[in-house]
Amino acid sequence: MRAAVQVFVADGPLPDVGASGEEIDRRVEQLDAISRPVTAQEARALADCFGPDDCHGVAWSLLHLIETGPNPVLTVKPAPDANEWQDRLWTRALNAGLVREE
Secondary structure, three states, rough: OOHHHHHHHHHOOOOOOOOOOHHHOOOOOOOHHOOOOHHHHHHHHHHOOOOOOHHHHHHHHHHHHHHHOOOOOOOOOOOOOOOOHHHHHHHHHHHOOOOOOO
């Protein structure tokens, strides 16, 4: 896994919309430092970095970055209590015909 991905993953999930502007800017800079496309391993690690909400749109950037890697990232439907962004990744793969509903 590349260093830029390791740095982002090491910082954990994205903060919520209540985070400081400095924190959000720092995470955006980390995302921007990751060149595209990502590898399958990197995409799986990044998929665990979604926070509780869209983080002022940063979660969408993370989702689009993940989707530059080999798809599908998720091969089984997330649990009902999974993060909404994991569910969104699954739904997008399902709609694209990359996975099948169980």
